Amino acid sequence: MPVSDSVDREETDDDAAGKGLPINELFYSLQGEGTLAGVPSVFVRTSGCNLRCWFCDSYHTSWEPTHAWQDLEEIIATIESHENAEHVVLTGGEPLIHEESVELLEALDERGYHTTVETNGTIHRDAPIDLASISPKLESSTPTPERDPKGDGEWAQRHENDRIDLEALSRLVESYEFQLKFVVTDDEDVPEILELLAELREMTDARIRDDDVLLMPEGATQARLEETRNRVARLAMDHGFRYTPRLHVDLWNDAPET
Ligand SMILES: C[S@@+](CC[C@H](N)C(=O)[O-])C[C@H]1O[C@@H](n2cnc3c(N)ncnc32)[C@H](O)[C@@H]1O
Numbered sequence: 001m002p003v004s005d006s007v008d009r010e011e012t013d014d015d016a017a018g019k020g021l022p023i024n025e026l027f028y029s030l031q032g033e034g035t036l037a038g039v040p041s042v043f044v045r046t047s048g049c050n051l052r053c054w055f056c057d058s059y060h061t062s063w064e065p066t067h068a069w070q071d072l073e074e075i076i077a078t079i080e081s082h083e084n085a086e087h088v089v090l091t092g093g094e095p096l097i098h099e100e101s102v103e104l105l106e107a108l109d110e111r112g113y114h115t116t117v118e119t120n121g122t123i124h125r126d127a128p129i130d131l132a133s134i135s136p137k138l139e140s141s142t143p144t145p146e147r148d149p150k151g152d153g154e155w156a157q158r159h160e161n162d163r164i165d166l167e168a169l170s171r172l173v174e175s176y177e178f179q180l181k182f183v184v185t186d187d188e189d190v191p192e193i194l195e196l197l198a199e200l201r202e203m204t205d206a207r208i209r210d211d212d213v214l215l216m217p218e219g220a221t222q223a224r225l226e227e228t229r230n231r232v233a234r235l236a237m238d239h240g241f242r243y244t245p246r247l248h249v250d251l252w253n254d255a256p257e258t
Pocket residue numbers: 049055056057058091092093094095118119120121133134135181183216217218219220
């Protein structure tokens with residue numbers, strides 16, 4: 001299958017309609033993050049993202065998108081080949097930039113799978129999603145020139161402008177069972193989380209419990225998590241939020257397809 005580095009539907013997906021989805025990787029593992037941590041799941045990782053977090057642990061879906069286009073039948077057949085899995089996690093990149101993600105979720109729903117969508121919360125789509133795992137991006141994710149993994153901060157402004165969309169966040173929490181999963185490095189992240197929660201609670205009638213809010217330590221490697229996880233666990237306790245580990249990193253470090 002041809003592997004390309006262009007995702008020509010970051011802005012619009014009209015041209016790519018019927019092409020299936022750009023798949024970066026598709027594998028069987030344990031859910032590593034959030035309320036379903038530990039659950040055997042098939043992961044479908046689409047390529048292409050509308051943001052550019054400096055710390056993105058899936059560099060080849062965002063900064064340098066790499067993928068093979070697969071049609072939905074092919075994707076579903078691979079998912080079904082993992083016979084022990086009842087859960088499917090659709091992730092990326094940002095899976096909701098792709099219209100075809102809806103069709104995939106519908107097909108999975110028809111087949112009885114539990115579906116989790118890992119999303120940055122900037123896009124709402126109407127789809128059979130059992131758990132919206134929303135990870136709104138804080139200011140500390142912005143790729144400033146000092147922490148740009150690829151260039152000299154060319155993406156910083158666009159990322160900063162687009163990383164929070166309260167309208168999309170409201171619609172997501174109103175439409176789906178959800179968790180709000182924040183990537184946290186230290187206590188400087190907390191005021192922004194509290195402010196965002198206050199704004200969101202103001203905007204929507206959906207109930208957002210502190211129990212729906214998870215703090216996840218920043219770190220794509222075991223070495224980095226050594227630095228962040230105890231600090232973040234303490235912050236979760238101090239504020240009455242949940243802590244989520246990164247079980248897959250604990251188990252397999254930064255190996256692909258885990
Ligand atoms: C690669 S993202 C794909 C889904 C979507 N684009 C998003 O950001 O939610 C999957 C998850 O990994 C998290 N993540 C990415 N890089 C991370 C890092 N260095 N440390 C901790 N979590 C990270 C994201 O916040 C998100 O919850």
